[in-house]
Amino acid sequence: MSAHAASQFAESAEAALGLPRSSNPSGQHYLKNRMVIDHATARSCLHRTSESLRDAVKELNGHLDFHRLFPAPSLRENPVPPPPGPSGRHR
Secondary structure (H helix, E strand, O other): OHHHHHHHHHHHHHHHHHOOOOOOHHHHHHHHHHHHHHHHHHHHHHHHHHHHHHHHHHHHHHHHHHHHHOOOOOOOOOOOOOOOOOOOOOO
């Protein structure tokens, strides 16, 4: 979404740069509207990206809090041995 926002901001800037070159009043009106729409779309994309990142941070913090409830085994404890591998030949 943030990459899409960058392209929308670029289109908004392109429309703004085209305003002085347009001598037609309806052309200027169109460019101004296009600029406002592109800018609003870009801001909306950034807003949705921000919401998604905020939600992801909340989920990660909850996951981290859950892991804090269960301490990691100390190095002194014997770790559980891995399960035995397959025996014999298989084709």
